[in-house]
Amino acid sequence: MQTALRTPEKADYKAIVAWISDKKACSRWAGPSVPFPFAAANLPELLAVEGCSSYCLSDSDNRCVGFGQFWPGKQGAVHIGRIIVSPEVRGSGAGRLLCEKLIAKAREATGASTVTLRVYRDNPAARSLYSSLGFSVIESESTDDLLFISTTVNRSRKAGA
Structure with missing residues (x-):
């Protein structure tokens, strides 16, 4: 699959809205502060986090097939979140x-x-993916529902290459 990571456009947010089927799916993806239903035009504001950057994964036709964000994390780490992939892919x-x-x-x-x-x-699908990318569970930061996971990326390794 030929893909590129790019800044989201207006049409991308419309696509993402279609991937969120109900209140529970919305909360699991974006957190409890994002109401459901929501308008695509409001999504950039609803997903805003201080220092946050948002990206779409686009296919060879420039269609958004995935979305994710990152923002400053604890102790100099970078935190990624709100990762979602189109049901079609x-x-x-x-x-x-x-x-x-x-x-x-x-x-x-x-x-x-x-x-x-x-x-x-x-x-389990997401946990397996993150494990294969080198993430490890930090139980002291985890809850009954959510695992906090971390990886230290070797600076000489090119992630995503």
Whole structure:
């Protein structure tokens, strides 16, 4: 799959809205502060986090097939979140490509060598992906529902290459 990571456009937010089917899916993806339903035009503001950068994974036709963000994390780390892939491409490796490219972009933008994220304990597909990307669970930062995971990216390794 030929993909690129780019800044989201207005049409991308319309696509993302279609991927969120209900209140529970919205909360699991964006957190409890984002109301459901929401208008695509309001999504950039609803997803705003201080220091946050948002990106779309686009396919060879420039269609948004994935979305993710990163922002400054604890102790100099960069935190990635709100990762979502279009239902049409799930299982095709798009999630891996999105994560690899997002991690590389986050490291490039911030200089951080540590990347963190949260994943639901009951999401085995995402947990498997993150584990294969080198993330490890930090139980002391985790909750009953969410795992806090972290990886230290070797500066000589090119993530997403």
